Amino acid sequence: MIEDLWERFAESKEYRDNFVAAFVKKSIPSQIRAWMKKQGISTQQELAKRSGITQGVISRAANPNYGDLALNTVIKIGSGFDCVFVGKYVPYSEFCKMVVEGSFAEDADSMRSFEEENAEFEMSMREQEMEPSKIESNNEFALAMNELFHREEAKNLDPARQNRPKSEPKKSDKENTPKLEKKPPQSEPEYSEQAIFGKRQRGTR
Amino acid sequence: MWRFKVYESEDGINQPRDWYQQQSRAVKAAFDGQLFQLSLRKDAPEAVSFRVPGYGEVIGIAFEIDAPEVPDGVINVLAAGFWQKDSSNFVILLFCEETAGDHDPPLYLALELRKACDSGKGRIHEHTRTDEPYD
Numbered sequence: 001m002i003e004d005l006w007e008r009f010a011e012s013k014e015y016r017d018n019f020v021a022a023f024v025k026k027s028i029p030s031q032i033r034a035w036m037k038k039q040g041i042s043t044q045q046e047l048a049k050r051s052g053i054t055q056g057v058i059s060r061a062a063n064p065n066y067g068d069l070a071l072n073t074v075i076k077i078g079s080g081f082d083c084v085f086v087g088k089y090v091p092y093s094e095f096c097k098m099v100v101e102g103s104f105a106e107d108a109d110s111m112r113s114f115e116e117e118n119a120e121f122e123m124s125m126r127e128q129e130m131e132p133s134k135i136e137s138n139n140e141f142a143l144a145m146n147e148l149f150h151r152e153e154a155k156n157l158d159p160a161r162q163n164r165p166k167s168e169p170k171k172s173d174k175e176n177t178p179k180l181e182k183k184p185p186q187s188e189p190e191y192s193e194q195a196i197f198g199k200r201q202r203g204t205r
Numbered sequence: 206m207w208r209f210k211v212y213e214s215e216d217g218i219n220q221p222r223d224w225y226q227q228q229s230r231a232v233k234a235a236f237d238g239q240l241f242q243l244s245l246r247k248d249a250p251e252a253v254s255f256r257v258p259g260y261g262e263v264i265g266i267a268f269e270i271d272a273p274e275v276p277d278g279v280i281n282v283l284a285a286g287f288w289q290k291d292s293s294n295f296v297i298l299l300f301c302e303e304t305a306g307d308h309d310p311p312l313y314l315a316l317e318l319r320k321a322c323d324s325g326k327g328r329i330h331e332h333t334r335t336d337e338p339y340d
Contacts, residue, residue, distance in 0.1 A: 005241075008237065015234040018234030018235045026238070026242040026243070027242050030242065033252060106246060108247075
C-alpha cells in the first residue's frame, strides 16, 4: 500500500498537493465527529459551549466540504475535547510512516481527554502504592509514561548534551528573573519517579 | 482499513475505472486523497455511506471533489455500490456525477449492476488508478 502511495506522490507535485489537500480537508471533520462520539457530545451546540465558540463555527468545522478552517478554531475545538491539536509540517516519508503506524486511524481508545488520562495516571500511582507488581504488568499507560521518562533521562545523560557550553542568560533576562529565597532542603518525595512509573521498561514484560 | 473495489460487468464494462481515467490529474488526486482518508475511518460505513432512496440495496458515498477546471470549482460524485458481506470492501458499481439532483449515468443502472453482481455475473477488481492489468 505504501509503495503504491509513494508511486502516486512521485507522479507529480500537482498530484501530491491535491491529494494532501483533500486528505487533510476531510480529516479534521472526521476527527471532530469521532471525538464527539467518543466523548458522548451529542450536539454541535454542546461542543461549541465547551470550546468557547459558536455553533455556526463548529458546523463549518465539521463540514467536510468547508475548507477554510481557521487555526484558532481547530485549537479551540481541541480545548473543547480537552486534547491537543498537533499542527506539524512533515516530509512525505513521515506522512507515509504515519499511515503505516496507524496514526490517522481514529482509534476510540486513544481519544481520551486530559482528565481521563490524568485519572488513569493517578490510579496507577495508587495501585503502585498498594501493589507494586500490578502496575508493572498491567498498566499500559504507566508503561508508556515510563518509556517517555526514560527517553528524557537518556537525553539528559547524552554526553554531547552535557558537554555543550551553557549559554549565559541575557542581561535583560537576569534583570527580570525574580530572586528566589533559599529554601530548606526538602524531605524525600513520597513517590520516587521509579515508583510512579514502574521499574520495568516497555517491552520487558 | 476499508478497501475500495470496482465492478466490471459481464460484457467487460467497468464504468468506475473509465470515469476515473477520464479525470484530470488534479481531480484524480483530490478523489484519491478523499478515498484514502475514508479508508482509514473506522466509522466509514455508518458515517459516510447511506442507502440511496428508491434504489433498494444500492449504497451511496458522496464526494465533493475540488476541480478548478469546471465552472463551479467542484464535481459532485456519488459512488454507488455496496459493502461486501463479511469483508471490509466497498464495491463501486458506478460513479454518478450529480448536477441539480440528476445523476449521470442514471442511478437505476447501479441497481441493475447490483442485481447482476449478486447473481454471480461480472467481476470485482481492485480499484486501480492506471491502465495496469487487473489482479
